Amino acid sequence: MSKTLEQFEQYLDKMKKYEHINTLLYWDMRTCAPKLGQAGHIDALTYFSTESFAMSTSDELYGMLETLKTPEEFAQLSDTMKFIVTRMQRDMEKDRRIPKDRYKVMVREQAESGNAWEDAKNASDFSIFAPHLEKMIALTKEMAGYTDPGKEVYDVLLDKYEEGMDSATIDRLFGELKEALIPLVKKILAAKQPDDTKFHAYFDPDDQRKVQDLLLSYIGFSKDAGAVGETEHPFTLNFSSKDVRVTNHYYEHDPISAMFSAIHEGGHAIFEQNVNPEYDNTAAGSCRYMGVHESQSRFYENILGRNKNFWIPVYEKVQELMPQMKDISLDEFYREINHVRNSLIRTEADEVTYCFHIILRYEMEKAIFRDNVPVEKLPELWNQKMKEYLDITPANDAEGILQDMHWSDGSFGYFPSYLLGSIYDGMYLEELEKELGPVDEILKEGRIKEITKWLNEKIHWYGSTRTPKEVIANVCGKEVSAEPLVRYFEKKYASVYDLK
Amino acid sequence: MSKTLEQFEQYLDKMKKYEHINTLLYWDMRTCAPKLGQAGHIDALTYFSTESFAMSTSDELYGMLETLKTPEEFAQLSDTMKFIVTRMQRDMEKDRRIPKDRYKVMVREQAESGNAWEDAKNASDFSIFAPHLEKMIALTKEMAGYTDPGKEVYDVLLDKYEEGMDSATIDRLFGELKEALIPLVKKILAAKQPDDTKFHAYFDPDDQRKVQDLLLSYIGFSKDAGAVGETEHPFTLNFSSKDVRVTNHYYEHDPISAMFSAIHEGGHAIFEQNVNPEYDNTAAGSCRYMGVHESQSRFYENILGRNKNFWIPVYEKVQELMPQMKDISLDEFYREINHVRNSLIRTEADEVTYCFHIILRYEMEKAIFRDNVPVEKLPELWNQKMKEYLDITPANDAEGILQDMHWSDGSFGYFPSYLLGSIYDGMYLEELEKELGPVDEILKEGRIKEITKWLNEKIHWYGSTRTPKEVIANVCGKEVSAEPLVRYFEKKYASVYDLK
Known part of the structure; x- marks a missing residue:
């Protein structure tokens, strides 16, 4: 040496x-x-x-x-x-x-x-x-x-969280989505909506913690290399691949939030736990591309976690750990975790209207950094956009502009990563089914760890050594496009809502 | 400047x-x-x-x-x-x-x-x-x-944890105790023992946590300046008077252990939370005398917590938080928390036989540092002394010599502090009753915070600026002696066990 x-x-x-x-x-x-x-x-x-x-x-x-x-x-x-x-x-x-x-x-x-x-x-x-x-x-x-x-400040920020990404590309991708989703959401909202009364009973946070532990372990989170904490807003952080921590928040009158936060943060954590340990604590480890990172958390949360088949092998155990769930059939549960509605809180949104929550934030950030809209005007602008995209108005700032912590530590430009992640997920899903067969079958048979292994080998192992473009090219062999995600949404929700 | x-x-x-x-x-x-x-x-x-x-x-x-x-x-x-x-x-x-x-x-x-x-x-x-x-x-x-x-190594270690203390003084104090306690324990063990069956039911650790929080708050632990964690062996540590943390351990078939660990560690924490904040993060803050420190945790745990009157204002709330306790009357509970018996685990021992657990460890440490007994002989020596003082033999090392973590980080010479703390407590109790009136009355009326205030003003405020001898002299105006503790034991257990 x-x-x-x-x-x-x-x-x-x-x-x-x-x-x-x-x-x-x-x-x-x-x-x-x-x-x-x-x-x-x-x-x-x-x-x-x-x-x-x-x-x-x-x-x-x-x-x-x-x-x-x-x-x-x-x-x-x-x-x-x-x-x-x-x-x-x-x-x-x-x-x-x-x-x-x-x-x-x-x-x-x-x-x-x-x-x-x-x-x-x-x-x-x-x-x-x-x-x-x-x-x-x-x-x-x-x-x-x-x-x-x-350089244009906002492009610098976008590139910081997702290297190689700029607002021209995001405008195109988000544009493709908007075009398809606005009519889709209209159709869904006109269809018959499920009754969610049972999901507002009291669910003991201590039981929710037990369900969270079950789900984390089920998807492949390693407790030997991980820990769980409780915070206002769930997040994941890591010291190395050997110590990766997630947090959660438990709502007494909503059992679903903590379950899906667990699966989401668990997805981030599984990524970090499976990076080549040789890269630990170096610029090669701990994936720094937030779109790629979110593509993993959101793959677990949405593509897998909101699939009915995901729950078939574990639903009885969930009911044992959280007795009120015994009143709720798997079908009812499945309808509720895919209940599309215009709602106020991003982290609680269904996977379809979630897109609008991100598009809104992306436009807010452009307003801040491009149009220099002054801070005191931001709550009003937020509420206007909520009305435009989601047809509702927050009653107060806590459920409006104050709901996310990202801007508080200066993470401007991070929000688009969530939706980029979902866009990548649409692409991964098509590739994964080509290679491993239908996801429905794999999940139904409780073979989810095979999917985790595929993601480990295709994505996680490389940590930060491949840029987002390289990751997509290596997994899918093509340029990024929102079309697969749109196809996924259209097929899935035609079935969930029995759309014509 | x-x-x-x-x-x-x-x-x-x-x-x-x-x-x-x-x-x-x-x-x-x-x-x-x-x-x-x-x-x-x-x-x-x-x-x-x-x-x-x-x-x-x-x-x-x-x-x-x-x-x-x-x-x-x-x-x-x-x-x-x-x-x-x-x-x-x-x-x-x-x-x-x-x-x-x-x-x-x-x-x-x-x-x-x-x-x-x-x-x-x-x-x-x-x-x-x-x-x-x-x-x-x-x-x-x-x-x-x-x-x-x-210098004699073991005296250096004793002085490290309790400045001014040496084995000659400890030999005298522990000798006074042994002389009085050996016949007292004999009498107690010959008397009628309470039935503890109800205390071996299943007590949900989540409920135990709620009871712990109630007790911590009841005795005066500030959550704004404190936090609680979970560990194998409960302990207290502090960053400053503004961030003092305790831990606890929850046994599913024993509700009493976590309650008394909470009160014990809470006593340590109340000490640290009430040191003059001017001393924060200096050699004047954070009491470094472990006998004095243990005198506070053990005052809360034993002198207050094992007094029936302590429970009168809170027992109903405890029963609400931990439903199985509804089957247990306050009298039954009081008998059980003062149930004297020869047992294996120091931290689970009653306050009387606890003294023998410390005397044993003190003698073990003298054997290690004075007589250079080799490590491989220690389990045998431990078991011999258990037989001698407590008339039982550990079935294995986990419930024998491995039960405490102290020696693992080199805290040799710490154990005597626990018993010195109790010896000081006997003295404080006599002084406190002189100044504030009978502790029974104060506790029964839910005025425990008046006792906390008295301890704050007499002891806590000074942090490390007064040596153990100065603390005793200032609170009690006399030399340290085990006699008040012996008087407390004799009076209390004559009543608990209806001794002649």
């Missing part, structure tokens, strides 16, 4: 430890730390994130990467190390342009803004969050100005 | 952040991190603890402390800062003699040994733990050799 490579590996090792504890601080703030303990965690997070950032942009690291990129050094590197060195150098070019003190301001504001969002949502008062949102928008623009000067 | 003081405060601030994340890593390892994620945490903990230790023993800090101790600088310091500077300098003199690389070995071995102990306990196989125990003993001796060369 060359001396530089040895130094570089030691340096990576130290960086890894800082990232490790930043992840842990974030996890604990959300899942465990008490109200009065938040400030201590924010102090520590600000300090260690700043140190971590300084390390990832230091002259020392830059010098090592330059050396490792020289032909004679580079030729000696493993393929993984070649990827890591190339990727880190590219990221560094951008990140080094962010002044360290401004980065520190960003980290502190992210944490404070996250807490303000929680308070604002609890109080259903946008004005508590507005000044923080304003700061996050300004800071996001400022950061994009350093990393990608002269 | 002098320039050195300013630098010193910045330095303390950085140290605080390292300690903060070391505490968090430990918390997460015990309460949340999955099996395969432990190694990543151990790596991080080893790194940051070593850095933290290096910071607390650096020449830079030493120089600052020297300067701050000069008369002109020292005179300008606040009383708190005077305490901190003096205390840190004294600790540093000792710690600086530990080689940094040996400290690192110690930290890593502590973490690995903790995991080995857990595996050994689960497998009930001492041989899994033995090599780690051997290393921990050797490392403990080695460390004592650096910090206190030439």
